[in-house]
Amino acid sequence: xxxxxxxxxxxxxxxxxxxxxxxxxxxxxxxxxxxxxxxxxxxxxxxxxxxxxxxxxxxxxxxxxxxxxxxxxxxxxxxxxxxxxxxxxxxxxxxxxxxxxxxxxxxxxxxxxxxxxxxxxxxxxxxxxxxxxxxxxxxxxxxxxxxxxxxxxxxxxxxxxxxxxxxxxxxxxxxxxxxxxxxxxxxxxxxxxxxxxxxxxxxxxxxxxxxxxxxxxxxxxxxxxxxxxxxxxxxxxxxxxxxxxxxxxxxxxxxxxxxxxxxxxxxxxxxxxxxxxxxxxxxxxxxxxxxxxxxxxxxxxxxxxxxxxxxxxxxxxxxxxxxxxxxxxxxxxxxxxxxxxxxxxxxxxxxxxxxxxxxxxxxxxxxxxxxxxxxxxxxxxxxxxxxxxxxxxxxxxxxxxxxxxxxxxxxxxxxxxxxxxxx
Numbered sequence: 414x415x416x417x418x419x420x421x422x423x424x425x426x427x428x429x430x431x432x433x434x435x436x437x438x439x440x441x442x443x444x445x446x447x448x449x450x451x452x453x454x455x456x457x458x459x460x461x462x463x464x465x466x467x468x469x470x471x472x473x474x475x476x477x478x479x480x481x482x483x484x485x486x487x488x489x490x491x492x493x494x495x496x497x498x499x500x501x502x503x504x505x506x507x508x509x510x511x512x513x514x515x516x517x518x519x520x521x522x523x524x525x526x527x528x529x530x531x532x533x534x535x536x537x538x539x540x541x542x543x544x545x546x547x548x549x550x551x552x553x554x555x556x557x558x559x560x561x562x563x564x565x566x567x568x569x570x571x572x573x574x575x576x577x578x579x580x581x582x583x584x585x586x587x588x589x590x591x592x593x594x595x596x597x598x599x600x601x602x603x604x605x606x607x608x609x610x611x612x613x614x615x616x617x618x619x620x621x622x623x624x625x626x627x628x629x630x631x632x633x634x635x636x637x638x639x640x641x642x643x644x645x646x647x648x649x650x651x652x653x654x655x656x657x658x659x660x661x662x663x664x665x666x667x668x669x670x671x672x673x674x675x676x677x678x679x680x681x682x683x684x685x686x687x688x689x690x691x692x693x694x695x696x697x698x699x700x701x702x703x704x705x706x707x708x709x710x711x712x713x714x715x716x717x718x719x720x721x722x723x724x725x726x727x728x729x730x731x732x733x734x735x736x737x738x739x740x741x742x743x744x745x746x747x748x749x750x751x752x753x754x755x756x757x758x759x760x761x762x763x764x765x766x767x768x769x770x771x772x773x774x775x776x777x778x779x780x781x782x783x784x785x786x787x788x789x790x791x792x793x794x795x796x797x798x799x800x801x802x803x804x805x806x807x808x809x810x811x812x813x814x815x816x817x818x819x820x821x822x823x824x825x826x827x828x829x830x831x832x833x834x835x836x
Contacts, residue, residue, distance in 0.1 A: 423448050426747060427508055427517035429498050429685060431458050431481050433733045434717035435523030437740030443488040445744075446751050450515065452508070454497040456481055459546055460801055462733060463810075465586065467549040469556075469593040470601070471817050476810050478546055479802040498524075502688040503710055519712045519747055522699065523740070526680035526718035526731065529696065535656040540676040543586060552675065556594070559672055564608040574670040576613040579661050581653050582677035583619030584627065585768045588636055590675060591617045592771025595643040616646045616669065618653060618661075620678070625768060625776065627730060628783070632776040635785040639774045653678075680731070682719045694721035695728070704756040705743055712750075714743045724761055733800070735761055767793040773818070 424447040428435045431453035439451040457478040466472040481493050500509040501520070508515040528544060530536035541552045556578070563575040578598075580591050598613040617624075617640065623633035624640075624647065637647055652664040660668045682697040692700040692708050698721035700708045705722065707713045717736035722729050729735045738761055746756035765779030767789050777789030794814060798807050 424518040424751060425450060425516065426519045426521065427452065427515060428521040428523060429453075429501070429508065430523035430525055430717075430719075431455070431493075432461070432523055432525045432717060432736065434736035434740040434743075435521060436481070436484070437737050438521050438523065438716065438743050439491050440484065440488070441741050441744030442747065443491055445490060445748055447490065447519070447747070449488075449491040450517075451481065451485070451491065451493045452496055452498060452510075452515070453481065453493075454495070456493070456495045458484070458802065460797075461544075462797060463801075464543045464546065464549040465590040465593055467546065468543060468552040468590065469597045470553055471593065471597075472810060472813055474546055474550060476806045476813070477801075479806065484802060498685045500686045500688055503691070503713060504689055506712070517712075519750070520714070521743055521747075522684060522713065522715040522719055523717050523736070524683050524685055524719050527683040528676060529679040529681035530676065531678065533653055533655060536674075536676050539656050539658055540581070540674040542676050543590070544680075555673060556597075560602055560606055560609070560613075564606045570670070572609075573611075573614070574659070575672050576609070576611060577616065577669065577671040578613065578673045578675070579616045579618060579669060579671045580675045580677060581618045581661075582679065583617060583621065583624040583647075583649075584677065584679075585625065587617060587619070587675075587677035588624055588640065589769055589771075590677060591615055591640055591645045592643055592769070592774075595640070595645050596771050599644055612644075614646065615644065616648065616671075618648050618651045618663070620650070620652045622649055624649075627766065628768070628776055628778055632778065632783055632785055635774075636768075636770055636776055639770045639772060639785075643770075643772050680718065682721075684715075684719050703758040704746055705739060705759050706746075706756060714746070716740055716743055722759070722761075729761060732766070734764065737800075738762065767796060769793040 426447050426449045428439050428451045431451055436458050439449055442449045457480050460477040463477045467474050485491050496510045498508055499511045506517050528542045542548050559575045563572045566572050580587050595615045603612040623630055624636045625633045640647055653661055654664050655662040656674045660670045661674050662668045684699055694700050699715040701720055701722050705714050716739035718731045742759040749756055767777045769775045769790055773787050773790055775790030775793050776785045801807050
């Protein structure tokens with residue numbers, strides 16, 4: 414595999430990862446006096462915040478996966494290479510693809526996050542996660558298979574196990590998934606499967622004392638009440654100690670029989686394998702200067718979930734708006750370095766946070782104002798449509814949401830033949 418060759422001997426900027434930060438950095442470097450190479454194992458950008466809607470049969474997979482090359486059209490100095498990075502050598506300024514070495518003058522590491530199982534036995538083998546499009550499809554297939562099996566099984570205990578869905582983690586991902594899954598089961602699934610006398614049991618297991626700990630306590634309490642109205646069984650101060658194909662075990666020795674465990678309890682940094690050690694912070698994140706450069710290397714930047722950056726004494730949380738702003742800032746600093754100037758410090762402009770719950774409810778913390786109800790729910794929908802790349806995707810997502818929320822139906826209930834179930 415030969416890498417794209419620059420037309421002239423200019424500096425080369427290599428960006429690893431086409432997530433929010435890396436994708437934004439590549440676009441922001443269009444027209445720069447350097448050749449830019451964006452590398453990712455997939456040839457599409459995944460809109461991760463909407464993966465849970467793929468998993469709960471709300472959105473088609475193609476609507477949250479945007480082709481990288483389509484977005485880079487017309488950017489003459491920016492190219493894309495689909496490959497998996499095996500190792501990075503800072504000293505020799507090389508990116509190792511296994512069968513090829515890519516030299517660089519400047520490097521941007523934007524490899525995102527991986528699931529953090531906290532050493533809980535059975536999570537890797539038996540729990541579903543929502544880090545990729547493939548995982549979202551696997552979960553959707555599995556839920557549909559559980560419903561199909563439960564519809565004709567004669568063993569009541571096994572039917573209850575198949576229709577019990579345990580979600581571990583009360584952050585935004587866990588809350589949004591629990592609400593969407595409960596709405597799906599009590600809506601379209603209940604209408605489709607008349608053989609089922611019970612539409613299912615959704616459990617949200619949170620180790621902490623409240624839901625959405627990144628929001629004020631009042632909004633966490635509101636979220637708790639809203640989920641219970643949807644039929645979700647919320648358990649606070651509940652730690653999972655193990656999970657298997659048959660059940661999930663809790664710290665109080667209780668075992669919940671379930672065929673579905675979804676792990677949304679946290680992530681850790683996912684840096685590439687490094688030939689030389691680099692200073693790392695909490696959860697394996699790379700230590701940075703205030704300019705987003707690595708502590709040890711002037712020509713290497715890190716952004717997004719793989720980067721540890723403090724502002725006002727607190728680390729950034731790793732949400733998409735942070736990565737997008739970091740992508741723009743890194744591109745500006747690279748342009749400054751190419752011109753012989755010094756990089757400038759990065760400052761994150763926090764515009765607020767939103768989370769959707771379900772039942773036309775959401776929570777928001779915007780400009781110091783905390784509120785819950787239909788307004789943050791609507792704001793969440795609008796914000797995500799705006800950030801979604803591609804006019805076609807935006808239009809189709811809007812039309813799909815009209816069908817989902819106004820008509821109370823979900824059309825995407827066919828099993829996909831190209832994905833495998835977890836169990």
